Amino acid sequence: MWWFLLCVGVLITGYFTYGVFIEKIFGPEPEKETPAVSMADGVDFVPLSDKKVYLIQLLNIAGLGPIFGPILGALYGPVAMLWIVFGCIFAGAVHDYFSGMLSVRAKGASVPTVVGEHLGTFAKHFMNLFAVLLLMLVGVVFVLGPAKLLANLSEMSITMWVGAIFAYYILATIVPIDKIIGRFYPLFGALLVFMSVGLMIGLGFSDKGFYSQGLEFGKNFHPTDLPLWPLLFITIACGAVSGFHATQSPLMARCMQNEKSGRFIFYGAMIGEGVIALIWCTLGLSFYETSDALNATLASGGPAAVVHEVSTSLLGTVGGIMAVLGVIVLPITSGDTAFRSARLIIADFLKVQQRALPKRLLIAIPMFLVGFLISKAEFGVIWRYFGWANQTTAMVMLWASAAFLLKRDKLHWVCTIPAMFMTAVTFTYLANAEIGFGLDMTKSTIIGLIMTVIFTGYFLVHYRPAKSKLVESSQQ
Template identity: 60%
Template sequence: MWWFLICLAALIGGYFIYGSFIERIFGINEKRATPAYTQQDGVDYVPLPTSKVYLVQLLNIAGVGPIFGPIMGALYGPAALLWIVIGSIFAGAVHDYFSGMLSIRNNGASVPSITGKYLGNSPRHFMNVFAIILLVLVGVVFVSAPAGMLTNLINEQTSLHLGTGAMVVIIFAYYILATIVPVDKIIGRLYPVFGALLIFMSVGLMTAISFSGEHTIMPGFQFGDMFSNLNPHDMPLWPALFITIACGAISGFHATQSPLMARCMENEKNGRFVFYGAMIGEGIIALIWCTISLSFFDSVDGLADAVSHGGPGNVVYTSSFGLLGVFGGILAFLGVVILPITSGDTAFRSSRLILAEYFNLEQKTLKSRLMMAMPLFVIGGILTQVDFGIIWRYFGFANQSTAVIMLWTASAYLIRHQKLHWITSIPALFMTTVCISFILSSQTLGFGLPMQISTILGFIGSVAVLAYVIKVAGKHKNLSHSDKATDNLTRIT
């Protein structure tokens, strides 16, 4: 129990201490008008109360990542807890803060446009392609996962024997609706309630297992296990753990979601709570599910057996009903199902806005929104026929690669403005090494090179990227005319 409490305290402390440090380096301006007011259009740019913006942001970024990822990460043992804490505080929350605040400073721009401004057109075009691919993969993953989980729940609790196809159609129909209607009509009204439910049920599950007489919190684990690989299938901890946990520590998907709420934020002073704080909240959810996974099944081997009989969805189902009974289990399970659905629709919404921004098409009219959205849903529908495991593997790599690009973009911004860039450059160096090492060593997705060679090449590649970013950003250390205009005060009237 003490391990969990120490990790929880570290995450909360990280928000107040390191989050405040990040905020000071960025330099907020409370008197500056935000895009919610300067670009207000009644569809995507709509001022919303801070509490709503936080809960929507939490749901937007969560998906199944902070649940499925930590469950699979728990197969490596308590080392997963360590990465959730360190990754959330020093990488993920910093990444989310800059992706949101740089969007605010650039009229609510999407991440490819921000990348283009600070790294150049070639990285912008690359990020456009990468972001759209990632978002469509996210949409597909977040259709398939909840469809399968809901179908299993209905079949287990009733006499019905449904297939997942019907549920996929229903979820897709909802996605289309949520993607094209104004942000305050569905997302702004329902998602704060869903966010509160998510928090309540996560805390409820942790409370239930803590006071359960049948289960011990992380039984049999020693302190040294924090730094060991306990995976029963001998899967390498490096670099797979840092790809597997993803949303529970750092996720490029968040960079595509933060601009959605950057367009709704009323004041820059709320940025730390909304962007940095939502990632810390997601880290706590990830911490809870990792701890439950290591505790409910008594050992890593017991967890591995549960995963082998239905994947992480089976872990969620078994532990929810085992700890909270039928009624509480259904609520907890539905709380988990809501996560991917509320991230899947915003994934398609983000991709619509990125495409519209790229082609410079207005999105005030329904016809224009449908023109951008429908091709994405057609592609997504086709991809739902691909094996979920294959889609998930590609999603994991694309997700972390997007995070890397966003971190380097933030570094370029800080270098250009002569601020401490190492707060983003160090996590960018680490995650670049992770991504390169992973793709070079992977037998299924990459080149199958030996791990030592892959790691060396990954480190060399990350240093080369750092040199490139310093060179590109260094040319603009004296603020350009457009940056000066961006930094001038725009008074809220």
């Protein structure tokens, strides 16, 4: 427990130190009108209070990722907690802050437009396709995950719950953002707090401790000897660094009323998600005696089985059900905004105005039909593609953020270094994984490093600081 509290303390310290440093580098301008004010339309551009925007952002980004990912990551041992802490502070929260603030500066534009503005037309077209693919995968994953948990708590089948969740997603995707998302998310947030705090209190009063082997950070505890590199950094995405967040931040960039609120809303929400990830990683490490015991539960029912077993054991039947419901809230409140983001990206690409309901339905209905077809694939396969697509999106967004800073002669390395790291991770994984090229780890790592050198070299040569007058005009 003390190690968990120390990690949480480091995360909070990071918000008040490195978060402030990142904010100063970007340079928010409180006197500027944000898109929520200048472009208010009553549907997607709706001014909301900072507290409400923060809570919605947290629930948007905290889906199954910071629960299922850290549970799977716990198989590797305590080193997973280090990745959550340092990945969150130096990569994930930086990624989220810039994805949100660059959207604010781009009049609430979605991630493809933001990426295209800073990396060029090819990157924009690539992200138009890639972001929609990622959001569809996210939406489907965040249907199947909660459906399985709800089926465990009721007599309804998974298929019936899938249909019910899809029906809710359709409604939440097409109505104005303040009608469902802005109105009910505070209640969901209370359930989330109960789940998080309750489980840690339950763990504190139990006799559970870390794996019987102890705090050995240099050891890979994975029962099947899967390599730490690069799998840990793909397995634990949400909670450390996640490209999915770049698709969600523009939703709140369209509701935020002051640029100065960006650190609290974007950087702060990522720190909040890091705490959630630490909770579930700690539970995975502490509830089970060994990684083999955790792996046995995962083999019998996946991460959903771990959530159910841990929650009911630590909090009893009623408390466990409440905790499981808190876990169910997370993917549902991310799945609806995933499809909403996909609708907006497609609308931006097709230049279809979204104020009128029929035009929203014109995009939403075919999109959900495709999502339903994807949901028929095996969950494990969908999750692996989601993990790679997620981290690849983060890589591209970090390079776009670095380009924004470099062009303005600012300290771009705060984005360039994590972009380089994620480039090595994603290309190594693609070269090695079964969903990729299936090469051995040595060759895959070499490919990952070569691609990182190529990307970095091109970036430093192609993007140069602009003259001060051009910079000033481009920031308007």
